[in-house]
Amino acid sequence: MHDKVLKYVEQAKSYADKEKQERARSVLPTSLLRGDDINDTSLPDLLTSLLKWFKFDFFKWTDSPFCEKCSTKASQNEGYVKPLEEELCYGAERVESWRCTSCDSILRFPRYSDPLRLLETRHGRCGEWANCFTLLLAALGIQVRLVVDWTDHVWTEVWFSNKWHHCDPCEACFDAPLMYESGWGKKLSYIIAFSPWEVVDVAPRYTRNWSQVLTRRTACSENELAETLEALDLLTRSKSGLETPQWREDEKAELLSMRDSIRNDVSEAELCGRTSGSLAWRAERGECGFQLHPVVQEADDSLLIITNPKVSSNGATKLEAQLLCGAKVTKLGYTQCFDFRGPSAALELTTDTPSDAFLSDQGFTIEAWIFVKSEELDPEAFRNPVLSKHGTASGWELRLCQKGGVVFLITIDGQHIELTSNGESGWPASWIHVAASFDGEKLRVYVSKELMGEVVAPAGNRSTFEGPLCLARNPAWTDRSASIAVHSARVSGRSRDPTTFLPAPLADGSSFL
Numbered sequence: 001m002h003d004k005v006l007k008y009v010e011q012a013k014s015y016a017d018k019e020k021q022e023r024a025r026s027v028l029p030t031s032l033l034r035g036d037d038i039n040d041t042s043l044p045d046l047l048t049s050l051l052k053w054f055k056f057d058f059f060k061w062t063d064s065p066f067c068e069k070c071s072t073k074a075s076q077n078e079g080y081v082k083p084l085e086e087e088l089c090y091g092a093e094r095v096e097s098w099r100c101t102s103c104d105s106i107l108r109f110p111r112y113s114d115p116l117r118l119l120e121t122r123h124g125r126c127g128e129w130a131n132c133f134t135l136l137l138a139a140l141g142i143q144v145r146l147v148v149d150w151t152d153h154v155w156t157e158v159w160f161s162n163k164w165h166h167c168d169p170c171e172a173c174f175d176a177p178l179m180y181e182s183g184w185g186k187k188l189s190y191i192i193a194f195s196p197w198e199v200v201d202v203a204p205r206y207t208r209n210w211s212q213v214l215t216r217r218t219a220c221s222e223n224e225l226a227e228t229l230e231a232l233d234l235l236t237r238s239k240s241g242l243e244t245p246q247w248r249e250d251e252k253a254e255l256l257s258m259r260d261s262i263r264n265d266v267s268e269a270e271l272c273g274r275t276s277g278s279l280a281w282r283a284e285r286g287e288c289g290f291q292l293h294p295v296v297q298e299a300d301d302s303l304l305i306i307t308n309p310k311v312s313s314n315g316a317t318k319l320e321a322q323l324l325c326g327a328k329v330t331k332l333g334y335t336q337c338f339d340f341r342g343p344s345a346a347l348e349l350t351t352d353t354p355s356d357a358f359l360s361d362q363g364f365t366i367e368a369w370i371f372v373k374s375e376e377l378d379p380e381a382f383r384n385p386v387l388s389k390h391g392t393a394s395g396w397e398l399r400l401c402q403k404g405g406v407v408f409l410i411t412i413d414g415q416h417i418e419l420t421s422n423g424e425s426g427w428p429a430s431w432i433h434v435a436a437s438f439d440g441e442k443l444r445v446y447v448s449k450e451l452m453g454e455v456v457a458p459a460g461n462r463s464t465f466e467g468p469l470c471l472a473r474n475p476a477w478t479d480r481s482a483s484i485a486v487h488s489a490r491v492s493g494r495s496r497d498p499t500t501f502l503p504a505p506l507a508d509g510s511s512f513l
């Protein structure tokens with residue numbers, strides 16, 4: 001514990017280094033260079049711009065190093081190798097070794113801890129991201145700390161409006177301290193903040209369940225931890241002749257109160273899974289929020305079936321999908337299904353969606369077995385999408401009406417064509433099938449496999465949305481998400497009639513468990 005903490009005490013000194021700060025300012029675009037106008041009111045906006053610029057323009061993520069020879073990423077990790085002299089002088093005590101699977105070259109990935117070097121390399125994982133970003137903020141005269149989470153993540157804290165604020169450059173977000181526990185599903189333990197002025201145990205800020213976090217803090221007793229941190233905190237300042245920061249007592253009280261308080265105020269941002277790193281890398285670390293589930297694509301008809309992971313069919317290709325914002329696989333009665341009842345809960349296809357069935361010459365059909373309660377739906381149908389590949393200007397979507405019935409929307413020649421089903425019979429307290437098809441001429445909608453409306457669509461070009469296919473959410477708006485359970489869903493590259501619709505769930509689930 002002591003050694004790991006000491007390593008970051010050393011690293012954090014960089015942030016007060018005037019030369020390093022000056023170098024850091026030289027890489028910032030002029031639009032982000034501010035003079036004296038940084039204050040509590042302007043800082044949140046500036047942070048938003050800095051986070052965006054850093055994530056999307058300046059720094060790159062590295063799962064594995066890039067092979068220049070083959071213009072591809074090396075894919076085979078061969079462990080750590082001894083650092084070279086020039087790597088060590090920028091604090092790369094660990095150097096990963098990777099083998100390019102195309103040309104067999106060995107590639108080195110030195111994990112530099114000197115943020116000055118990172119201003120040049122501009123790539124890495126969260127450690128490099130947070131280290132470099134923290135220096136950049138310090139260079140602008142912003143009060144910052146580097147925050148190290150012992151379960152393997154690093155971010156920044158920023159001081160404004162008399163408080164320390166969470167800020168994560170990898171995710172380009174701030175003020176979402178509960179995201180690691182509530183969104184990524186991390187089992188947090190030690191989280192410590194470092195600056196040239198202090199060493200602080202900030203774990204209570206990042207959890208809603210302090211007693212559980214305590215059970216995982218087993219490296220030493222809490223007393224020993226407090227003593228170690230206090231000694232290193234004093235050491236940090238004594239070397240540079242600095243005084244105890246003015247916020248010390250207030251923050252102490254704040255962190256103490258966070259241990260005991262019940263925090264029900266989890267924001268939408270905090271419920272989302274990790275977005276930095278490749279999907280495979282995130283999945284391996286279990287940080288996608290919730291687990292990944294295979295989606296089955298049948299070989300014929302560019303057909304896609306989404307069911308629970310235990311069901312699959314012959315000759316099927318598995319695609320990957322991600323459960324978002326608290327969506328989960330659950331049981332309703334005896335029937336396994338997806339539960340999308342949380343705000344924004346959804347399933348999104350994460351591998352490339354197969355060619356959009358909407359473009360098929362043989363028409364297309366979308367259908368799902370759902371369980372829905374009228375009172376859990378929004379009065380506006382566009383806020384209740386069941387199946388959607390729909391953006392602002394184009395796509396297709398099947399929606400639910402609160403009073404019963406469905407709406408089918410497609411885009412032809414840039415115009416949205418909508419068909420609303422007949423009847424307002426409400427939703428039964430059981431599984432029900434909803435479907436829509438387009439045969440190139442007519443749109444049709446079905447409820448319980450009964451035709452509930454048809455309309456002739458104008459001739460023209462079908463316009464598709466390039467975003468992902470989503471279940472229970474419109475991919476372009478996270479606030480358009482249907483509160484439903486889904487047993488199975490299918491997208492077919494032909495126009496089907498009710499005799500070939502998806503079979504009913506095996507067991508009847510008459511109420512939510």
Ligand SMILES: [Zn+2]
Binds near residue numbers: 067068069070101105
């Ligand atoms: Zn290569």
